[in-house]
Amino acid sequence: MAAIAVKVLLIIPAYNEEESILGVVDTIRSSGYDYIVVNDGSTDKTAEICQEAGINLINLPRNLGIGGAVQLGHQYALQNGYDIDIQVDGDGQHDISYVPQLVQGIEDGADLVIGSRFVEQTQGFTSTVMRRTGITWLRLCIQLISGLTIYDSTSGFRACGKRAISLFARTYPYDYPEPESIVRAHRAGLSIKEVPVSMRERQGGVSSISPLKSIYYMVKVSLAVFIEGFGSRNARNR
Amino acid sequence: MSIKLRVLLIIFSLVFFAVVARLVRHGRLQLKYSLLWLAIGLAFLLSAIFPGSVTFLKGLLGIELASNFVFFAALAGLFAVSLSLTVIVSWQSRDIRMLIQQIALLQKKLEQEQGEEQEQGARRTPPPSHNDTNPTSNN
Numbered sequence: 393m394a395a396i397a398v399k400v401l402l403i404i405p406a407y408n409e410e411e412s413i414l415g416v417v418d419t420i421r422s423s424g425y426d427y428i429v430v431n432d433g434s435t436d437k438t439a440e441i442c443q444e445a446g447i448n449l450i451n452l453p454r455n456l457g458i459g460g461a462v463q464l465g466h467q468y469a470l471q472n473g474y475d476i477d478i479q480v481d482g483d484g485q486h487d488i489s490y491v492p493q494l495v496q497g498i499e500d501g502a503d504l505v506i507g508s509r510f511v512e513q514t515q516g517f518t519s520t521v522m523r524r525t526g527i528t529w530l531r532l533c534i535q536l537i538s539g540l541t542i543y544d545s546t547s548g549f550r551a552c553g554k555r556a557i558s559l560f561a562r563t564y565p566y567d568y569p570e571p572e573s574i575v576r577a578h579r580a581g582l583s584i585k586e587v588p589v590s591m592r593e594r595q596g597g598v599s600s601i602s603p604l605k606s607i608y609y610m611v612k613v614s615l616a617v618f619i620e621g622f623g624s625r626n627a628r629n630r
Numbered sequence: 631m632s633i634k635l636r637v638l639l640i641i642f643s644l645v646f647f648a649v650v651a652r653l654v655r656h657g658r659l660q661l662k663y664s665l666l667w668l669a670i671g672l673a674f675l676l677s678a679i680f681p682g683s684v685t686f687l688k689g690l691l692g693i694e695l696a697s698n699f700v701f702f703a704a705l706a707g708l709f710a711v712s713l714s715l716t717v718i719v720s721w722q723s724r725d726i727r728m729l730i731q732q733i734a735l736l737q738k739k740l741e742q743e744q745g746e747e748q749e750q751g752a753r754r755t756p757p758p759s760h761n762d763t764n765p766t767s768n769n
Contacts (some may be wrong), residue, residue, distance in 0.1 A: 456727055467735055493634045
């Protein structure tokens with residue numbers, strides 16, 4: 393399938409990533425993909441650094457959280473006619489040499505392709521025991537609610553096809569959106585697929601999830617998954 | 631209910647009506663949100679004018695003390711009000727989020743168009759000093 397070139401956009405949400413953003417964007421630039429950095433109302437010098445370096449940047453005037461920033465990326469992709477958009481974290485965890493695999497997943501017919509650390513035993517960073525336990529719990533929740541088996545539901549390294557882009561541009565979950573958006577996409581009848589990737593440890597900055605917040609996070613995300621899931625049953629009945 | 635308490639309640643609810651009406655008239659409270667408060671004030675007023683209604687209702691719910699019934703009713707009413715407030719806050723935060731995203735998109739579009747204009751300008755139009763001799767630059 394050589395004739396039609398698909399337009400691919402990399403979305404890099406960045407909140408206070410002044411230490412790592414240049415490195416991430418440099419790798420993307422040298423790879424030749426279109427990209428957009430979504431500055432989520434950073435309070436550090438992220439915006440200035442990007443502007444000085446001539447980085448393609450879109451600025452949220454206020455901090456909306458990761459959900460709002462990613463959604464803006466989808467809206468930008470929709471507005472500019474991209475066929476596929478791929479979310480890449482601004483902290484350097486995601487290895488963009490896996491982008492072709494994600495794109496291939498979309499071209500094979502999936503609407504949402506998730507880059508997963510756990511589908512196959514890939515090399516690289518697989519996060520802490522605590523976090524892996526949480527991810528297993530989420531896998532069981534999502535399985536119970538939708539019948540889908542997603543091994544790495546919190547992965548933010550994911551590709552969306554046209555249908556997923558227009559769904560997420562319209563409606564995207566708020567605070568910790570990754571697992572919830574999977575259930576939402578499933579409910580909207582989109583097909584979801586995982587492909588193996590490996591991840592690195594973050595290059596700079598602090599993770600958005602501190603140990604203290606992790607229990608709150610798990611309760612909230614589980615609840616969100618269940619509520620989304622119950623909606624799906626009703627939606628199918630109607 | 632003592633006559634003193636009834637008079638107090640009547641005065642209280644009348645003042646409450648006046649305050650709500652004033653807020654609506656000055657545009658500090660939307661009419662649709664005032665309805666709930668007016669209904670609550672009306673409940674106070676009615677229970678003061680017809681104390682028998684409170685006795686009847688508490689019997690209906692199997693509550694022995696009139697005061698307990700009043701507390702229960704007030705609590706239920708406040709639950710309803712605060713739930714509706716969080717619903718309103720959720721709508722608003724969704725709308726604000728959408729507006730912030732729209733602003734960001736518009737700003738980006740503006741920058742893109744300005745960038746393109748500058749590029750085109752650099753390519754097509756001659757330097758500004760020759761502008762008045764160039765017919766195409768008058769548009």
